[in-house]
Amino acid sequence: MTDQAVIHIVDDDRAAREGLGFLLSSLGLKTRAYASAAELLEAIDDQAEGCILADVRMPGMSGLELLDELGRRGCLLPVIMITGHGDVPMAVRAMRAGAVDFFEKPVNGMTLVDRIKEALDQSRARAGTEREKVRLIRRIDSLTTREAEVARAVLRGLMNKQIAHELGISQKTVENHRHNAMEKMGATSAADLVRLLVAAGWSEG
Incomplete structure (x- = not known):
């Protein structure tokens, strides 16, 4: 106690x-x-x-x-x-x-x-x-607009190629934004990134 x-x-x-x-x-x-x-x-x-x-x-x-x-x-x-x-x-x-x-x-x-x-x-x-949710939300707030878009696409289950097509950017750019988002969120994998986003209250919508 x-x-x-x-x-x-x-x-x-x-x-x-x-x-x-x-x-x-x-x-x-x-x-x-x-x-x-x-x-x-x-x-x-x-x-x-x-x-x-x-x-x-x-x-x-x-x-x-x-x-x-x-x-x-x-x-x-x-x-x-x-x-x-x-x-x-x-x-x-x-x-x-x-x-x-x-x-x-x-x-x-x-x-x-x-x-x-x-x-x-x-x-x-x-x-x-x-407390963990507040910490994660602060990390999400540190993402750039594009990093957040990529992170939300990962949450929806899209692959890098699909994200690139949807956002109109290159696959390499998607990989860079995804890497940055994972680093800022403290995620070790795409699955871990999804777990952290869900814990922060994000949905697939």
């Missing part, structure tokens, strides 16, 4: 917030507590590593409404919902909206901790993927 990972506890019940915070802190986990969904949304870095524990029933924005808002924002943090008044439809609604789990109070502390650790591992992997 990284020192950067933060467990964000959202509950209007102060005793519940403090109880969860004490439990998690005693296990060496970093926590931050919020009395409302609005307070969380104002303060959170939703692209960082960590996870969110949110109560379902809160004044103002409910936990389910918070889940919807986090989805609209493209939040990368896994969300675990906790409620004292759970039912099956509510749990289904939360899971469909992106929650990774749903607990009813009173919560089994160690079961929750195990799930939180899994969520933090998931968050760390996702954050690593996003």
